[in-house]
Amino acid sequence: MLRTGGLVAFPTETVYGLGANALDARAAARIFEAKQRPSFDPLITHLADAADLEPLVGAVGPAVAALAARFWPGPLTLIVDRPDEIPPIVTSGLDSMAVRVPDHEHARRLIAAAGVPLAAPSANRFGQLSPTRAEHVVRGLGAAVDVVLDGGPSRCGIESTIVDARGDHPVVLRLGALPVEELEKVIGPVTVRPGSSGQPVAPGTLAAHYAPRTPLRLVSSAESAGAGGPGRGYLAFRDRPAGDWAAVEVLSGSGDLTEAAARLFDALHRLDAVGVAEIVAEPVPDTGLGRAVNDRLRRAAATWDPAI
Ligand code: TXA
Ligand code: MG
Incomplete structure (x- = not known):
């Protein structure tokens, strides 16, 4: 399904993801359509193994390498430079790319079997509650998704922490399932950037987001x-x-x-x-x-x- 451009929702330790072949621009476009997600909100690329990072993106800096070595597989998303193989739609035109290795057996086996990196946002409609069970995905996305892999409830239940550690001053772009204190043990003090709806650097940080339908x-x-x-x-x-x-x-x-x-x-x-x-x-x-x-x-x- 993934190799032919389909959408497969899969469990991760954080929340369920809506996956498509990250090397295929048309498949990635289907994600935006299914989620009714604005095209300015970039996707996270998922890899099966930390060893797959450098073959895809080339050499990374010491802080990025240290974080990947310590926390992958796990609930940490790192910002790297976008390689040419990844079509710009995946990163909403940014020169940077968000990437992580999920700590979930089903997810890693799925990515390895597909043989391609998977672009995968949380498997919910834009702005709504993230899914932590297969039922949530089915209820929220319905026929917009081709397959839902049921791996039971997500262990962490909250999205990955996103860090840009490319420069001298690492910045947390989204608070998440890996506490800031854990990051600091590896790379020293980090700044937490408060979300800004005007500047959607990481639109998981839009002021209004993750909302139930009930006020x-x-x-x-x-x-x-x-x-x-x-x-x-x-x-x-x-x-x-x-x-x-x-x-x-x-x-x-x-x-x-x-x-x-x-x-x-x-x-x-x-x-x-x-x-x-x-x-x-x-x-x-x-x-x-x-x-x-x-x-x-x-x-x-x-x-x-x-x-x-
Ligand atoms: O735990 C997670 O991260 C889950 C699972 C499925 O892996 N995924 C997830 O994806 O939460 P999503 O699309 O709901 O949130 C991804 C966030 C967005 O806020 C997006 O703006 C940010 O990552 N992001 C993606 N690429 C970025 C980039 N190049 N620079 C800054 N932020 C980026
Ligand atoms: Mg989301």
Whole structure:
């Protein structure tokens, strides 16, 4: 299917990807069409193995090489120079390319069997919740995708961290499943670039993104959430909220941020499906993976409140 230009959704450790042959411009164009994704939002190229990087893109700098050696396969996307073999549509015309090796057996075997790198964004319509289960992909994309490989729920549940480590000052373009603290152990201090909807350097960082269909409001703490009510759902970090809520999702009863990240999109998909008029969410502790979780919650809320 991939070799003939088809679209195959596949599981990764972060979220499900919508894959196409990254060497084929027409196949890549189908991804933009299926996702209703603006053409200015570049795709991530996925490789089966870290050893496949340099044959495709040539020599990379020491920081990029060190990060790939330490974290691949894994939830880290690196920015490199785009090689001529990759058609510009994949990178939305940029001279740079985002690339990663997913840490998932199905994904790596699929890429290896296809024999080509796969361009793969998250397998959801543009701006909507990312899929962490095969059912989410089927529900969101339907007939727009040719095949969905079911690998069960995604282990990390949140997208990869994106880093541009080509220069002297590495920059995190998107907070994600690899905590900033882990990157810094390998390459020293990094800057986290706040997202800007005006300059979509990494449009996963558009202010309004990752949104459920139900309006979502982010409160500063559980105490400020109010008393619930028939049409309201609540997304809690650790403790069930007081009051009478129509639906409650607790991300991690033990207060574990890894578990909270893994359950985030799944919990939002469920709250979105129960038919409440509003989802109220509380933030999680803003450290390690919690930073990426709060980032996604802020962006989901921004869709409904442009002031955020
Ligand atoms: O975990 C993930 O990264 C998942 C799985 C499927 O691998 N993929 C994913 O792809 O989240 P997507 O398309 O939803 O998000 C990719 C992000 C976009 O925000 C895009 O703008 C950014 O990567 N990106 C791609 N190429 C880039 C480049 N050359 N420079 C800066 N940002 C880039
Ligand atoms: Mg996405």
